[in-house]
Amino acid sequence: MRRTHFDADHLAFRDTVSRFFQAEIGPHSERWRHQGFVDREAYLKTGEQGYLLMWAPEAYGGLGLTDLRFEQILLEENVRHGDLSFYMNLHSRVVAPYLGAFGTEEQKARFLPPAIRGEKILAIAMTEPGAGSDLAGMTARAQDMGDHWLLNGTKTYISNGSLADVIIVAARTAPESRHGIGLFIVEAGMPGFKRGNKLRKIGLHAQDTSELFFDDVKVPRSHVLGDPAKGFFYLSELLAEERLQVAMGSIAHAQVAFDITLEFIKERMAFGRPVGSFQHVRFEMAAMRAQIDAVQAMVDHCVMEANAGQLTAVVASEAKLLATELENEVMDACVQLHGGAGYMEEYRIARMFSDARVSRIFAGTSEIMKEIIGRGLGLDERKART
Missing domain, CATH: 2.40.110.10 (Butyryl-CoA Dehydrogenase, subunit A, domain 2)
Incomplete structure (x- = not known):
């Protein structure tokens, strides 16, 4: 599906970002998994490229780039070519905005510049x-x-x-x-x-x-x-974009799993023919293709709503619910289509399957997302009791 919310500047940015993640992040992924953490050098290198806290004003060393589509591209390319465990978006778009939105001038001057350079991790x-x-x-x-x-x-x-x-x-x-x-x-x-x-x-x-x-x-x-006394309301105010961040990462993760599996079933043979030539497999892939495209369209719409300052907590919850649930459905189907290979950690799909499970939990569980959406419909149990 052609994604129409990107323009020529975004596409050029994606090319540059893709090369960065392929060269500087992806090659270290296996070592990071064994040591249990990402090297601090990854944040420093990303900061050198200007990819951290891109929204921050130039006065603090940022790019003043508030268009969330650029952040979406960073997240997608990190999922595809980097490492999902490199939580640069948590640093840049989940934590740092609290400093930008609610911090004093002194706090911004002290904490934003080193975070932008990757010298201090948030x-x-x-x-x-x-x-x-x-x-x-x-x-x-x-x-x-x-x-x-x-x-x-x-x-x-x-x-x-x-x-x-x-x-x-x-x-x-x-x-x-x-x-x-x-x-x-x-x-x-x-x-x-x-x-x-x-x-x-x-x-x-x-x-x-x-x-x-x-x-x-x-x-x-x-x-x-x-x-x-207002921290609860500050958290509530910024949680909508955090949930959108999860949705962006989850649908990107599902897309990569689909692509990996499509290549696998074209080459893997069973009964003298490619696995992908069986009708059942074709139908499985076709259903995933349609579902991924549909949820991707919604996530892209939410990105534009966020750019316009109109993303609501309810719609962000809908995006997170749909994207994370679909991500896990896709992972399960793709592991199955890999057969025994899908259970082996040497195959990327096995690692992706384990990595995906937490997305339905963090930033608010799927059950909490349903509760928020339900309350948005006026179906609040507390009101029903009064």
Whole structure:
């Protein structure tokens, strides 16, 4: 399907980006999977190209490039030629925008330039052992001590948790309110801040995921993002684009799996003929082709809605739900079409199958996405009880 939302500038950008990921990121993928994390050098090289925080104003060293289509291209080419575990989009488009949207001029001047250069890696800490998608259920606490805030709590499943130099931590500031949450900037080396072991996962083996511990961490007032009572609303405001980021990556991942499988079934023989020549296989591939094209069209539409500042939480949830569910359906079908080879880690499709599973969980589970969409229809259980 021809994707009409890209113009000549985007296509030229894709060519350049594709060469970068093929030369600088992809060749290291296997080694990163074995060591369990991406080299910091990857962020530095990407920063040198201007590919980190492209939206940031030129005054801080960014490109001032706010068109999300360029970010979409970066994400797609990283999925195809780089490494899905290289979470540059988390760094650039999920975490950094909190600094850009809610940070003071001093905070932006301090944290954005090194993040743009790839010298400081960013992470955000929301999830807790007892509170996942329910942000209002978090128990981490931040107490106002006058000249600083005292932060205590535990966070888990934090992407970039081992490598991050700057972490935005969500913590409860008003115990009497479910929505009384603040966002605090914690830097590596602050007394009381410790990292747990890198967590072992069934996929994304090159992506570092950790537990983080905060024991009486003194957070200066200069490290509070915006109003310390409005963090819940800040998180809600930016979660829509985070979910779109997941949708963009998931549909790109599905497309790559489809392409790999198409080549495989053309060459693999069974009963003296290519596997792809059997009607059942053709029908399987045809159904996937139609579904991928349909969801890709929706994701591309959402990118344009985001560019126009009109992407809603409900539509972003729809895109994430459809893209991640389809991604996993495609992975399962493609592994099956590879036969025994699909179960061998030497084949990329096996690794992709494991990597894909988390997309239906992070940034809000599929069940949470359905809840948000359902509430958008006026089907709110709480209202029905009143």
